[in-house]
Amino acid sequence: MHCDPSYEARKLKKNYQHTLAFVFAVEELNKDFHLFPNVSLGFQLYEDGHNMRKNHEATVSILSERNWTPSVLPLPPSAYDLYYSYGRPSYDSLVSKSPKDKTIPNYHCHGQSKLAAVIGALTSESTTEMSNMLQSSKVPQICYGSSDPILSDKVQFPFLYRTVPSDLAQFTGIIKLILYFRWTWIGVVFTGDDNGEKFLQAMEGEMQRNGVCAEFILKMYSMKNLAIKTIHKMEDALTKSSANVTLFYGSTSHFFHLQVLSRNLETRGKIWIITAQWDFTAGPRPDKPDSNPFQGALSFAVHKAEIPEFQDFLRSVNPKKYPNDILMKHFWGFAFDCVMPPPYSIPIYGKRKCTERERLDSLPVSDFDMNTVWQSYSIYNAVYALHTFLKMVRFNNSAGEEVYFDENGDSTATYDIFNWIVLPNISLVSVKVGGVKHRGQDFFFDDAKVVWKERLGQHPRSICSESCLPGFRKVAEKGRPSCCFKCVRCLPGQISNQIDMDRCETCKEDYYPNEARNKCVPKNLSFLSYDEPLGIALASSAFSFSFLAIFLLGTFIKHRDSPIVKANNRDLSYILLSSLMLCFLCSLLFIGRPRMETCLLRQTAFGLIFSVSLATVLAKTITVVLAFNATKPGNRMRKWLRPRAAHGFVLLCSLIQAGICVVWLGTSPPFPDFDTRSEPGYIILECNEGSVTAFYCILAYMGLLALVSFTVAFLARKLPDSFNEAKFITFSMLVFCSVWASFIPSYLSTKGKYMVAVEIFSILASSAGLLGCIFFPKCYIILLRPDQNSREHFTRKLNSGVQQL
Incomplete structure (x- = not known):
C-alpha cells in the first residue's frame, strides 16, 4: 500500500486557510471604526506542530517578554494583541530564536500593547495545555477547533470559550440519524487515541440506550503502526460484515489511509457515516465514479457559512502583499510546487522559481479550498467575539448568523449533515441534507436530497433481524x-x-x-337482558308459570269446600300456591342490568320465598302423617292437626331463613360488579354476592328442608288416604332435589349471563316441579273428574286403604 510522501505538505496546504481567515477578520475589524473606535488589533502567530513542548513554549512566550515584531500586521500604540496558536506540522525553520530571545513568564517591559485574548488551539490536547497555563493569569482563551466535551467544564476551564459545538451534540445527532433510518446493526471504526476512546465510550452508551448494536468494533492506529494481522482483521470485518452501515471516527490523517485501504475491498455496498473530524477533500481522488467506497456517505460537519468578501481576499493574497509572513512563504512553495527565494528555501535544479504572484484560486480543491471551511469560519467568529466579558457576547456576524456563548462557554454552533456523491467527471461533491441544533436535541433531515448507491436503492437497510410487526x-x-x-x-x-x-x-x-x-x-357490556332471546324466553316462562299458579290458586279458592281441597289443609295449599307464584316472579329480578336494589333483593327474595314453599310442603307432609295417626283410638296428636300449628311451623322455618338473610345483608351484602376477564371482548355486569358463604348457607338451608320433606313424604307415600299427597310430594321433592343438585356444578362452570340463566332455569324448573307434581292431579279431579271429588268416594277409598294395611 502506498502512502503519500508529501503528506505533511498536504496538511499545511489544507490548513493554511485558517490563518488567512484570521488575518482577514483582523483587517476587517480594524477597518470598522464604529466597532472598535481608537483601537487597533494586532496579533502574533505561533505554531506548535501538535507538539506539547512547542505548545508549552508558545504559551509561555505569550505571557512573557516579546522581542520580535508581529508576524503580519504592525502593532500601533494602544493596540490589543491576539495570539493565534496555529496547529500545523512542525517546521523548525519557520521560527528561530537567538539566545538573547529569552522568555520570562509574567514579565513585560514594553507597555505599548495589551493582551486581549488567545485564540487556539486546533486539538484538545493543545487547548487543554494552554488553558491550564493561561487561566492563572485570567487570560481569556477562545478555542476554534476542539469539540472535546470536557472543555465545557467551567470549573476546570473558567476562562475558556469556543466557537465550535461540543462533540456530545454530534454524538446525539449520529444516534438520531441512525434511528431515523432504523439502522440497528452497524460497524464501528475508531482511532486508537484518547479522543477515539472517549468517542467509543460515549457512543456505546448511546447505542445501548437506543437499541443499536455493533457487529464489529475496530480500533485503528496510524498506518505505520498497523500490523499485518490488524490489516487482515479490518479487511475481514469490512468485507464479511452483514451490516450495511459503518461509523467512522478519526482525523483525516487516519482516514486517508483507511480510504486507500477500503478502495481495494469489496465494500462498495456499504454506507459510511463519517464524523466531523474528517476532511473528505483531503483524500485521494477516485479513478472512476463507482471506485470510491465513500460515494453516498453521510458525514457530519461543524456548521459554517460563507464569509462575505473572503474569497476576494483570498484571490488577492500573495507573498508580495505580506512580505513578513514567513509561514506564507513556506506554504507558497508547497502549494505551487516552486522554489521561494532564499533564505526561505534552497534552490533546486530543474524546479521553477515562485513568481510570488500566483493565485490561490488556481489550486485544486484537494490542496486549497476557496470556499470557507468550518475551521476558518470558527476562527472568524472567534476574532469577532473579543470582549472583556466574553459571557456577555452576543452579535450577528457579517454572514448574518447570531453568535453567542452559553453558560458553559460553548458556542451555539450546530452540525450539518452532508451526502457525498462522485459525479461522472470523478469530482466529489457534497449536498447538505440535514443537521442537528440545540446540543443535538433538534434533528432534521431531507430524504429527497440524498443520493444512495445504486445497488442499495432508496433507504438502505442495516438490521440483524427483521422488525417485529405490531401484535x-x-x-x-x-x-x-x-x-x-x-x-x-x-x-x-x-x-x-x-x-x-x-x-x-x-x-x-x-x-x-x-x-x-x-x-x-x-369491550361490549354483557348481561342477561330482556332484549335478547334468552332473556325473553326466561321472562315469558316466569310470567306463564306465575299465571298458571294464579289460575290454580283461583281454582282452589273457588272449590275450597270440596273434599279434595279440604283434605290436606287448604290454608297450606293457598300459602304454597302463593309462594310458588312469587318464586316464578322473583326470577325476573335476575334479568336486566344489575343495580344495587336488584342485587340486594334477588338472592334474599329467592331464598326466603323458596323457604316458605319448602316449609309449606314439609308442613303438608307432616299433616298427612299426623292425620293418619290421629285416627287411631287414644292418639293425642289431634291437637297438632289444627291450622295454627301448621302455620306456626311454616313461620318458624321461614324466620330461620330470614335470619340468615339479615346477617348476610348486614355483614357483606351483594352489590353490582363487573367481570372483565371471564369472557374476552366483554365486560360482564353482574351482582357480586358479597359473602359467598352466606349464599351457600341459604342454599344449604333450602336443601335441608327439601331433604326432610322428601324423607317424610317417602315414608308416608303408602298411607291409606283417598287424597293422600305424600306420593305426589315425594315425586315433587325428587324433581326439586335433582334440579338443585345439578344446579351447583352447572352454576360454577358457567360465567356471565349464562350463569344467571342457569339459576333462573333452576328456579323455574324446581318451582314448576312442585306446582305440577302436587297440584296438577288435584286440578285434574276438580275440573275433569268431579265425581271423585265427593265424600262418598273419599270414604270408600279410605276404607279400602285401611283394609289393605
Whole structure:
C-alpha cells in the first residue's frame, strides 16, 4: 500500500486557510471604526506542530517578554494583541530564536500593547495545555477547533470559550440519524487515541440506550503502526460484515489511509457515516465514479457559512502583499510546487522559481479550498467575539448568523449533515441534507436530497433481524446481541401497537385486544337482558308459570269446600300456591342490568320465598302423617292437626331463613360488579354476592328442608288416604332435589349471563316441579273428574286403604 510522501505538505496546504481567515477578520475589524473606535488589533502567530513542548513554549512566550515584531500586521500604540496558536506540522525553520530571545513568564517591559485574548488551539490536547497555563493569569482563551466535551467544564476551564459545538451534540445527532433510518446493526471504526476512546465510550452508551448494536468494533492506529494481522482483521470485518452501515471516527490523517485501504475491498455496498473530524477533500481522488467506497456517505460537519468578501481576499493574497509572513512563504512553495527565494528555501535544479504572484484560486480543491471551511469560519467568529466579558457576547456576524456563548462557554454552533456523491467527471461533491441544533436535541433531515448507491436503492437497510410487526414482541436469541431476535405473538389479553416492541402490554380492564393483537378496543357490556332471546324466553316462562299458579290458586279458592281441597289443609295449599307464584316472579329480578336494589333483593327474595314453599310442603307432609295417626283410638296428636300449628311451623322455618338473610345483608351484602376477564371482548355486569358463604348457607338451608320433606313424604307415600299427597310430594321433592343438585356444578362452570340463566332455569324448573307434581292431579279431579271429588268416594277409598294395611 502506498502512502503519500508529501503528506505533511498536504496538511499545511489544507490548513493554511485558517490563518488567512484570521488575518482577514483582523483587517476587517480594524477597518470598522464604529466597532472598535481608537483601537487597533494586532496579533502574533505561533505554531506548535501538535507538539506539547512547542505548545508549552508558545504559551509561555505569550505571557512573557516579546522581542520580535508581529508576524503580519504592525502593532500601533494602544493596540490589543491576539495570539493565534496555529496547529500545523512542525517546521523548525519557520521560527528561530537567538539566545538573547529569552522568555520570562509574567514579565513585560514594553507597555505599548495589551493582551486581549488567545485564540487556539486546533486539538484538545493543545487547548487543554494552554488553558491550564493561561487561566492563572485570567487570560481569556477562545478555542476554534476542539469539540472535546470536557472543555465545557467551567470549573476546570473558567476562562475558556469556543466557537465550535461540543462533540456530545454530534454524538446525539449520529444516534438520531441512525434511528431515523432504523439502522440497528452497524460497524464501528475508531482511532486508537484518547479522543477515539472517549468517542467509543460515549457512543456505546448511546447505542445501548437506543437499541443499536455493533457487529464489529475496530480500533485503528496510524498506518505505520498497523500490523499485518490488524490489516487482515479490518479487511475481514469490512468485507464479511452483514451490516450495511459503518461509523467512522478519526482525523483525516487516519482516514486517508483507511480510504486507500477500503478502495481495494469489496465494500462498495456499504454506507459510511463519517464524523466531523474528517476532511473528505483531503483524500485521494477516485479513478472512476463507482471506485470510491465513500460515494453516498453521510458525514457530519461543524456548521459554517460563507464569509462575505473572503474569497476576494483570498484571490488577492500573495507573498508580495505580506512580505513578513514567513509561514506564507513556506506554504507558497508547497502549494505551487516552486522554489521561494532564499533564505526561505534552497534552490533546486530543474524546479521553477515562485513568481510570488500566483493565485490561490488556481489550486485544486484537494490542496486549497476557496470556499470557507468550518475551521476558518470558527476562527472568524472567534476574532469577532473579543470582549472583556466574553459571557456577555452576543452579535450577528457579517454572514448574518447570531453568535453567542452559553453558560458553559460553548458556542451555539450546530452540525450539518452532508451526502457525498462522485459525479461522472470523478469530482466529489457534497449536498447538505440535514443537521442537528440545540446540543443535538433538534434533528432534521431531507430524504429527497440524498443520493444512495445504486445497488442499495432508496433507504438502505442495516438490521440483524427483521422488525417485529405490531401484535408481536421481540425475544432475544441466546448468545447474540440484543438487535438479533425472533418475533413471538403476544399472549391473549395483550397487544403491541408498534414495531420491535420488547414486551406486550396488557389492555385496560374495559378494553380487549383485537384479532391482530395490535390495539385495544372497548369491550361490549354483557348481561342477561330482556332484549335478547334468552332473556325473553326466561321472562315469558316466569310470567306463564306465575299465571298458571294464579289460575290454580283461583281454582282452589273457588272449590275450597270440596273434599279434595279440604283434605290436606287448604290454608297450606293457598300459602304454597302463593309462594310458588312469587318464586316464578322473583326470577325476573335476575334479568336486566344489575343495580344495587336488584342485587340486594334477588338472592334474599329467592331464598326466603323458596323457604316458605319448602316449609309449606314439609308442613303438608307432616299433616298427612299426623292425620293418619290421629285416627287411631287414644292418639293425642289431634291437637297438632289444627291450622295454627301448621302455620306456626311454616313461620318458624321461614324466620330461620330470614335470619340468615339479615346477617348476610348486614355483614357483606351483594352489590353490582363487573367481570372483565371471564369472557374476552366483554365486560360482564353482574351482582357480586358479597359473602359467598352466606349464599351457600341459604342454599344449604333450602336443601335441608327439601331433604326432610322428601324423607317424610317417602315414608308416608303408602298411607291409606283417598287424597293422600305424600306420593305426589315425594315425586315433587325428587324433581326439586335433582334440579338443585345439578344446579351447583352447572352454576360454577358457567360465567356471565349464562350463569344467571342457569339459576333462573333452576328456579323455574324446581318451582314448576312442585306446582305440577302436587297440584296438577288435584286440578285434574276438580275440573275433569268431579265425581271423585265427593265424600262418598273419599270414604270408600279410605276404607279400602285401611283394609289393605
